[in-house]
Amino acid sequence: MKRREFVKSTAAAVSLPFWLQGCRFLDAGQYPVYFRSDYETGHLMLQGQQWEKEEAGAVETIIVGGGMAGMAAAVGLGPADFKLFELSGRLGGTSACEQYQGLQFSQGAHYELAYPEYYGEEVLSLFEKLKIIRYEPWKKMWSFEDQQHIIPFQRRQQCFENGMLRPDVIPEGSQKERFYQHLNRYLGEMHLPTRLIPEKNRHLNDLTFFDFLTEHSEVDPQFQRQLDYHMMDDWGGPSNQVSALAGIHYFMCRPYLTKSVDLFSPPNGNFYFLDKMKSVVTDEKLITNHLVSKIEKNKDEFLVEVLDVSRKKKKSFKCEKVIYAGQKHALKYVYRQEAHLFNQVQAPWMILNFVCEAEEGKYGFWQNEFLGENRSFLGFIDSSVQDRRAQKSKRVLTAYYCLEPKDREYLATIEASSKKIAAETLDYITEMLDEKIEVEACFVNVMGHAMSIPVPGFLFNDANEKGTDLIYAGVDNGRLPLLFEAVDSGLMAASVLSS
Numbered sequence: 001m002k003r004r005e006f007v008k009s010t011a012a013a014v015s016l017p018f019w020l021q022g023c024r025f026l027d028a029g030q031y032p033v034y035f036r037s038d039y040e041t042g043h044l045m046l047q048g049q050q051w052e053k054e055e056a057g058a059v060e061t062i063i064v065g066g067g068m069a070g071m072a073a074a075v076g077l078g079p080a081d082f083k084l085f086e087l088s089g090r091l092g093g094t095s096a097c098e099q100y101q102g103l104q105f106s107q108g109a110h111y112e113l114a115y116p117e118y119y120g121e122e123v124l125s126l127f128e129k130l131k132i133i134r135y136e137p138w139k140k141m142w143s144f145e146d147q148q149h150i151i152p153f154q155r156r157q158q159c160f161e162n163g164m165l166r167p168d169v170i171p172e173g174s175q176k177e178r179f180y181q182h183l184n185r186y187l188g189e190m191h192l193p194t195r196l197i198p199e200k201n202r203h204l205n206d207l208t209f210f211d212f213l214t215e216h217s218e219v220d221p222q223f224q225r226q227l228d229y230h231m232m233d234d235w236g237g238p239s240n241q242v243s244a245l246a247g248i249h250y251f252m253c254r255p256y257l258t259k260s261v262d263l264f265s266p267p268n269g270n271f272y273f274l275d276k277m278k279s280v281v282t283d284e285k286l287i288t289n290h291l292v293s294k295i296e297k298n299k300d301e302f303l304v305e306v307l308d309v310s311r312k313k314k315k316s317f318k319c320e321k322v323i324y325a326g327q328k329h330a331l332k333y334v335y336r337q338e339a340h341l342f343n344q345v346q347a348p349w350m351i352l353n354f355v356c357e358a359e360e361g362k363y364g365f366w367q368n369e370f371l372g373e374n375r376s377f378l379g380f381i382d383s384s385v386q387d388r389r390a391q392k393s394k395r396v397l398t399a400y401y402c403l404e405p406k407d408r409e410y411l412a413t414i415e416a417s418s419k420k421i422a423a424e425t426l427d428y429i430t431e432m433l434d435e436k437i438e439v440e441a442c443f444v445n446v447m448g449h450a451m452s453i454p455v456p457g458f459l460f461n462d463a464n465e466k467g468t469d470l471i472y473a474g475v476d477n478g479r480l481p482l483l484f485e486a487v488d489s490g491l492m493a494a495s496v497l498s499s
């Protein structure tokens with residue numbers, strides 16, 4: 001059996017193990033493939049208990065996790081006495097970026113859209129102070145300062161399905177018109193952060209997007225496939241899994257229909273924002289390669305055990321306050337008594353960056369959306385349009401896979417197959433671009449708990465409102481998986497502690 005036949009025969013059940021079998025039919029490329037995963041971290045929680053202990057002293061506040069939310073909390077705490085611990089060797093979490101020979105490229109979140117007036121003022125004001133955005137009164141929108149990273153409208157995206165290219169995932173036509181007519185009444189009501197969404201629309205959090213759409217009319221399977229693509233691309237699950245609120249929010253949060261909205265995507269992706277926030281925080285307060293493994297409440301203080309991953313030492317801190325901005329699934333190890341507050345479905349993601357030769361003056365499309373047999377493969381970003389002023393001899397193609405929650409148990413097997421997976425992914429890309437791609441190196445990043453899927457009931461479920469001892473931040477605290485939400489959650493956590 002040939003590989004294509006194999007892939008077709010398993011397409012209906014294209015879960016990770018089947019797909020990995022299909023990859024075995026391919027020859028691996030000649031380029032190096034570097035692998036990164038957060039998979040080993042869980043083991044460290046246990047192994048680290050044997051490490052030598054060090055008394056590390058006291059600090060007023062400890063922030064757990066150096067993703068967007070943790071970093072925003074650090075900015076919010078300002079000059080206060082705090083330390084932020086991040087288990088990885090780099091900051092950023094799902095918005096981290098990789099570096100290679102002077103290039104920076106995203107290994108997670110990669111874009112933002114210009115902000116309308118009805119967004120939350122806390123994040124807008126922080127980004128204005130950091131000189132990320134400025135207000136344009138005539139547009140009633142906030143625009144990005146670094147205009148070189150605005151993706152030109154005509155280079156934004158192309159979509160590939162059944163061997164054909166088209167401009168959008170959802171093609172023009174009566175179905176699309178009816179769909180937008182149906183949703184139009186929510187335009188301007190889908191705020192960010194979602195905590196600002198008015199009460200009258202919150203019932204949309206109780207049913208799935210698919211059920212909402214099929215209440216009054218049929219959705220044909222092809223249209224459902226296109227909607228599912230969009231939902232997986234941003235929310236980590238298909239339309240019959242995510243809530244109607246999440247689905248409507250996706251299409252109605254920005255005034256796409258009434259204005260042209262800038263799309264901002266720097267080469268280092270949303271790490272750009274983290275870097276700007278980092279520039280106003282004292283470096284010594286941001287400590288990487290440190291895993292918070294246990295938190296205990298002792299009368300009026302917390303005892304926090306931190307594993308120094310590089311030195312293999314166990315440190316013990318006392319603090320008055322904790323902001324927990326790490327993923328909440330690990331609470332069952334770290335702070336067991338509050339683990340029950342978070343009951344989530346999480347999508348793993350896999351990202352592959354291909355560093356390739358670039359042809360001078362040749363620009364691709366930024367987003368290349370791929371609707372193929374393997375539904376987990378969503379397509380790729382082409383860096384050639386991310387900074388058109390720069391002279392470049394290389395471009396980076398960043399491919400995205402949104403895996404199913406049930407695939408998590410097979411993630412440990414990915415490293416051994418990573419060369420084959422790279423070859424398979426390059427095969428998809430070549431099929432879409434119809435050109436030979438010379439790859440210099442490939443970087444694979446696997447994130448097991450990358451995205452809490454906003455299933456019905458997930459949004460607005462803020463654990464901090466249930467009277468907890470420590471403050472939670474992060475998008476997995478009842479928020480949509482978006483940069484704006486993450487930053488808002490960090491700022492809110494810091495302001496609760498400071499008040």
Ligand SMILES: Cc1cc2nc3c(=O)[nH]c(=O)nc-3n(C[C@H](O)[C@H](O)[C@H](O)COP(=O)(O)OP(=O)(O)OC[C@H]3O[C@@H](n4cnc5c(N)ncnc54)[C@H](O)[C@@H]3O)c2cc1C
Nearest residue numbers: 065067068069087093094109110111292326474475482483
């Ligand atoms: C593939 C992908 C693409 C995305 N694209 C976009 C996009 O284009 N635009 C957008 O707006 N959003 C996007 N998102 C969502 C966006 O990345 C997130 O909403 C945001 O970055 C989440 O930030 P966070 O701080 O809440 O969580 P995380 O990024 O998950 O950060 C949590 C951090 O805590 C650390 N940590 C966890 N436990 C511990 C511990 N015990 N001790 C120490 N450290 C710990 C982790 O290592 C991690 O760095 C994307 C997400 C993914 C997965």
